[in-house]
Amino acid sequence: QKEVEQDPGPLSVPEGAIVSLNCTYSNSAFQYFMWYRQYSRKGPELLMYTYSSGNKEDGRFTAQVDKSSKYISLFIRDSQPSDSATYLCAMSAQITGGGNKLTFGTGTQLKVEL
């Protein structure tokens, strides 16, 4: 079993819909939680970054972390065709000596249709 599980999709929604993307994890040492967006033939780019539990909002994006359930979510409001991409969750535990070793989910492919 992988440390981080993510439904690969594809997920297809109409423009304007609210999108919910999720990841579960098994390692209770994870403290830092991230969502990356990856367009085709490009590198992942950071969308949201949160520490520990709670919510964080940035424009149309909201990240939620529930450490008790080992579950994180990304919500996209008023989805746009430009949101069509693969969304990867990533997590890290603080390690001795610094560094930020990330464990990624396999990514969820999202398509927002006109």
Add this chain to the structure above:
Amino acid sequence: DARVTQTPRHKVTEMGQEVTMRCQPILGHNTVFWYRQTMMQGLELLAYFRNRAPLDDSGMPKDRFSAEMPDATLATLKIQPSEPRDSAVYFCASGSNPDQPQHFGDGTRLSIL
């Protein structure tokens, strides 16, 4: 915007050949990561460096892969000899602090025939 630069963007070569991929981290970033991305496995960490010293290369097949940082502006990942199963997209990422997120390059798409 500062960016991580990877070269080459694409590489096609025959099995058994040596492959060298290069990465220029963002100026001032002191942590550099190498990842491999495939459809089946997703993004896997191969190795990472902090202040040019290797911290962890446990994700890398050491019999054929090697990673180095000759200086602060260049990281290299070599495969010798290459095999068809090495076909993947290889990403480099860099970061500036232990608790800050990483920034990725656009990858090297490698095909081994």
